[in-house]
Amino acid sequence: MRALTFAPGKKGTLEVQEVPGPYPGTGELLVQGLALGICGTDRELAAAVYGWPPPGKDRMVMGHESLGRVLEAPAGSAFSPGDLVAGVVRRPDPVPCGACLRGEFDMCRNGRYTERGIKELDGYGSERWTVEAAHVARLDPSLESVGMLTEPMSVVAKAWEQIDRIGTRAWFEPHMLLVTGAGPIGLLAAFLGRQRGLELHVLDRAPEGGLKSRMVSDLGGTYHSGTSLVDFHQHKPDVIIECTGAGRLVIEAMTMTAAAGTLCLCGLAPGGREHRVDPGMINREIVLENDVVFGSVNANLRHFRAAATFLAEADRGWLERMITRRVPLDRALEALEPGDDIKVVIDLTT
Ligand SMILES: [Zn+2]
Numbered sequence: 001m002r003a004l005t006f007a008p009g010k011k012g013t014l015e016v017q018e019v020p021g022p023y024p025g026t027g028e029l030l031v032q033g034l035a036l037g038i039c040g041t042d043r044e045l046a047a048a049v050y051g052w053p054p055p056g057k058d059r060m061v062m063g064h065e066s067l068g069r070v071l072e073a074p075a076g077s078a079f080s081p082g083d084l085v086a087g088v089v090r091r092p093d094p095v096p097c098g099a100c101l102r103g104e105f106d107m108c109r110n111g112r113y114t115e116r117g118i119k120e121l122d123g124y125g126s127e128r129w130t131v132e133a134a135h136v137a138r139l140d141p142s143l144e145s146v147g148m149l150t151e152p153m154s155v156v157a158k159a160w161e162q163i164d165r166i167g168t169r170a171w172f173e174p175h176m177l178l179v180t181g182a183g184p185i186g187l188l189a190a191f192l193g194r195q196r197g198l199e200l201h202v203l204d205r206a207p208e209g210g211l212k213s214r215m216v217s218d219l220g221g222t223y224h225s226g227t228s229l230v231d232f233h234q235h236k237p238d239v240i241i242e243c244t245g246a247g248r249l250v251i252e253a254m255t256m257t258a259a260a261g262t263l264c265l266c267g268l269a270p271g272g273r274e275h276r277v278d279p280g281m282i283n284r285e286i287v288l289e290n291d292v293v294f295g296s297v298n299a300n301l302r303h304f305r306a307a308a309t310f311l312a313e314a315d316r317g318w319l320e321r322m323i324t325r326r327v328p329l330d331r332a333l334e335a336l337e338p339g340d341d342i343k344v345v346i347d348l349t350t
Contacts, residue, residue, distance in 0.1 A: 003061045003126035004036070004332045004346065008051030014062070016332050024130040029079055030072040031087075031136075033348035035326075036125045037065030037148040038335045039184070040268070041118065046336050052119045063125030063346075064089040064117040067139075067148040077133040084143060086150035087124055088135040088304050090115045106158060106298040127329070127348055137304035140312040146319040148345055149184065153307035154299035156188040159264050161303065163239055166262050166292050174198060174238035174262075180229070180253065181243035182212040184322055184343045185266055189241045191314060194219045201235065203249075211321065211342065218318055229256055237261065245269030251277050254293055255285040263293045 001021075007013035024030045042062060045051040053060050066087045073079040092100030093112035100108050117123020139147045167174070177193035179186045182204035193200050200221030206212045213223040224232065229252040236258035242250055245267030253263050286293065299307070311319065324341040327334050328350040335344045 001127040002329055004063060005059045005061050006046060007059050008045065008053045009048050011048040014046045014333055014336060016329060019126065022128055022130045024072065027074055028130045028132050029070050029136060031068035031085060031129050031131060032071050033068050033124060033127050033129055035067045035148045035348055036063040036346040037151065038344045038346065039065060043336055043338065045118065054120050054122065061122040061126050062117050063123035064115065065148050065151040066124030068129065074133060079133060079138065084139040084141055084147055085136045086139060086147055086304060087116060087131040088301055089151060090298055091121065091135065104300055106300040125346065135301065137308045139308045143311055146311065146316060146323065149311060149319060149322065150304060150307045152184045153188050153311055154303040155266065156185060156192055157306040157310060158299040158303040159189065159241060159266055159296040160192050162294065162296050163262050163264055170260060176235065176237045178203065178237035178240045179243060180249050181267055182206065182216060183243060186243035187215055187322060189243065190216060190219055190221055192310060194221065203229065215318065215321060229253060232256065241266060243267045247273055247275050251275055254282050257291050259289040261289065261291050263291065265293065265295045
């Protein structure tokens, strides 16, 4: 079968090649790969910024934003042939740490977790793949065109869960949400904010009137084109979800929330740029307002299940517009090229 493989740590090694298997082990599903979403992580893996091959191997299959259809399911599992599924990315560390022991491997404490398509495990970018029945979520059959958004939605589901848990420290009825960055994570975070009835503002560098701006408007939110929050100071969001990782926006967001506000940092960007900041002023703002600033990454099985529910509740047309490019597996390398896309998807069936 064909698979999109690469040699972690070596640039220019990405290719579609014939690989043997896969052969499902005990308790595993055999799945037909339907589609694979591509994100910045995949581009960084292809550029050898990081990446760890399976022990004793040079190459591995890429891909962690999966969508497939079950071909074979073990007897007694909750799955049947024909089910639409998305695989969980991370696996618990072998020690395991206290978090992994409790199924909260997204919060692993020792860093020895593994991840499909990223760290020591083959990914989901192949015509067929296997997955343990305990690490996969079933999707509504109507999600065939957009189900590869389950993984990004799971990241957002976790972020909102953490925001809700932080909110339980005191009275918490948020009114206004600001999302910075209108990529897939930002747009899905905005969708969940609107689902909760929040007044939505989204800031992104893309111009007004473009697709991102229209998608925010269609959620009932207000779109702001720009790269800074300086003009946003008349607003005081109760919750900010920062999805760009841009140092300047991160620093600005720290002092932007309403009293007892929450800033969730979801974005990643290369470091190295210097910004003039006043740490004492930032500290005063956070202390005097009881603010919380926290980071969120990855997702465990319950977040994937929640994501499946959230996707089923979303407007299909709105989700489909997020997928701005679909390329066949044979031209998969084109999907890794940078562009203006919101989400690029590789079709594993053509
Ligand atoms: Zn762990």
